[in-house]
Amino acid sequence: MTSTTAARAESIDPARLLITGAHGQLGRALLNLVPGARALARADLDITDAAAVRAIVNPGDVLINCAAYTAVDRAETDAEAAFAVNATGPRVLAQVCADSGARLLHVSTDYVFPGTAAHPYETDDPTDPATVYGRSKLAGEQAVLELAPQATVVRTAWVYTGTGSDFVATMLRLERERDTLTVVNDQLGSPTYTRDLASGLLELAGLPDAPRILHATNAGQATWFDLARAVFAAIGADPQRVRPCGTEDFPRPAPRPAYSVLSGAAWQAAGLTPLRSWKLALQDALAAISD
Numbered sequence: 001m002t003s004t005t006a007a008r009a010e011s012i013d014p015a016r017l018l019i020t021g022a023h024g025q026l027g028r029a030l031l032n033l034v035p036g037a038r039a040l041a042r043a044d045l046d047i048t049d050a051a052a053v054r055a056i057v058n059p060g061d062v063l064i065n066c067a068a069y070t071a072v073d074r075a076e077t078d079a080e081a082a083f084a085v086n087a088t089g090p091r092v093l094a095q096v097c098a099d100s101g102a103r104l105l106h107v108s109t110d111y112v113f114p115g116t117a118a119h120p121y122e123t124d125d126p127t128d129p130a131t132v133y134g135r136s137k138l139a140g141e142q143a144v145l146e147l148a149p150q151a152t153v154v155r156t157a158w159v160y161t162g163t164g165s166d167f168v169a170t171m172l173r174l175e176r177e178r179d180t181l182t183v184v185n186d187q188l189g190s191p192t193y194t195r196d197l198a199s200g201l202l203e204l205a206g207l208p209d210a211p212r213i214l215h216a217t218n219a220g221q222a223t224w225f226d227l228a229r230a231v232f233a234a235i236g237a238d239p240q241r242v243r244p245c246g247t248e249d250f251p252r253p254a255p256r257p258a259y260s261v262l263s264g265a266a267w268q269a270a271g272l273t274p275l276r277s278w279k280l281a282l283q284d285a286l287a288a289i290s291d
């Protein structure tokens with residue numbers, strides 16, 4: 001843990017911090033930084049169950065909602081389930097937090113935007129999701145903003161830990177399994193290390209009167225191809241083994257945004273520490289895995 005991260009984590013009273021969806025990748029990163037937080041995995045708390053949520057939220061709590069339906073492609077044919085977790089769930093959390101005098105930090109996504117911009121999306125740019133997942137997350141944002149005056153929606157993008165089946169972990173595996181691979185080079189975003197995002201959320205948890213919507217990603221931009229090459233280079237593999245291709249070479253049920261860069265201007269204007277560059281963050285993520 002860096003000294004900045006440690007300082008941010010120390011400013012939170014763990015007994016006041018509730019993490020829903022605590023077994024997901026962001027939930028686990030938060031719990032690593034604040035081991036004493038009240039961590040609620042799906043088996044402990046279904047965020048769509050209003051009575052159960054009401055039973056665990058106390059006045060003065062800060063609830064960071066990491067629970068979500070994140071299977072972007074599956075959502076195209078499973079809209080009911082996606083909307084239950086991503087729209088009804090946040091609605092329940094927002095209502096209970098508002099009624100209980102708790103504060104809600106709700107995590108959302110770049111997929112609420114159309115993904116066709118040529119400049120980083122600001123927090124007040126028009127939304128227009130192109131996927132079921134994006135529409136379900138937008139409905140969740142709207143419920144939170146409508147029902148919980150003290151809540152903040154934090155949009156992020158391209159989140160990875162480097163373990164499990166996320167993009168960075170997949171590149172590490174394919175580096176071992178294949179001589180060459182092709183990776184999409186016409187989608188731009190900001191790769192974001194879960195630990196940095198978690199640290200930023202904890203800093204936000206200590207900030208009173210935060211704006212209603214913020215963006216939090218590591219700084220800078222890259223294509224998936226850039227990120228794959230950076231992973232190869234960082235572990236001493238030849239980056240030339242990664243070849244560029246286009247989105248059309250990997251058709252998916254849910255269309256992927258061509259442009260997902262989120263502006264950190266509102267985050268910085270609120271006095272929050274900007275997340276460092278994605279390249280630096282990636283070095284730390286890979287070092288943490290090799291440890």
Ligand SMILES: NC(=O)c1ccc[n+]([C@@H]2O[C@H](COP(=O)([O-])OP(=O)(O)OC[C@H]3O[C@@H](n4cnc5c(N)ncnc54)[C@H](OP(=O)(O)O)[C@@H]3O)[C@@H](O)[C@H]2O)c1
Nearest residue numbers: 021023024025026042046047067068070109156157158159
């Ligand atoms: N990953 C990304 O690249 C990315 C990008 C932009 C935004 N985000 C947002 O960041 C947040 C965290 O994402 P993540 O990557 O940590 O997702 P994740 O790893 O898929 O974790 C989500 C967690 O939510 C749990 N969950 C699902 N339904 C639930 C319910 N009804 N009640 C309680 N928990 C439930 C899941 O449990 P099960 O596994 O048991 O279903 C899972 O542990 C989400 O809001 C996501 O939309 C992620």
